[in-house]
Amino acid sequence: MLDLKGMQFGKLTVIAKTDKRYKRGIVWLCECKCGNKEYYVPSDFLLNHGVTHCNLCKWKDNGGNTKVFIKNTNIGIIKSNKIFSHNTSGVRGVYLHKKTNKWIAYINFKRKRYNLGSHKNKEDAVKARKEAEKKFYGNFLKWYNIEFKNKND
Known part of the structure; x- marks a missing residue:
């Protein structure tokens, strides 16, 4: 299993591996440059689906029209x-x-x-x-x- 800790994906920095799983893959705790310090992303989304920023950034970029989940x-x-x-x-x-x-x-x-x-x-x-x-x-x-x-x- 690839260790993503410390890796950068656009605005996201991978902080730590969690015990959470998504479709048998690891979910990573990430921090976004916008200030969102608690954003969880599955490995597959980082590596294969091009996730490079948190929902707060997406929300800001789209004029506040998308769902933003912070701490669930x-x-x-x-x-x-x-x-x-x-x-x-x-x-x-x-x-x-x-x-x-x-x-x-x-x-x-x-x-x-x-x-x-x-x-x-x-x-x-x-x-x-x-x-x-x-x-x-x-x-x-x-x-x-x-x-x-x-x-x-």
Whole structure:
């Protein structure tokens, strides 16, 4: 197996081998020149598919229109206030469960879905969602804004 540690692929520098695997290949921890210090890339993507920069660079180069995952978190989604077209409550992460006639609240963070409970009224579900946003997104966005200050603008 080829050791990629220290090798340069465009803006990416391979930092270390991880225990993660992608299609039986090694996933490497890389650092990008844009400041993204935690970007994971499979060997095959570095060697055969021409990956030379992180998603943050791709996002910046494409005017912020592509998904950017930092620490398994989609930055664009959590920073956005956009309501998806299939949403009927007008609040992200809140919907009416038709069979039980209760309002369900949930939040997604780091590629996991957290159930915030079922509620008799919409206001309680919205309150649960807003509290969860502060809990999950608040400190993460503070860290992100400090770590990537002026690098994604």
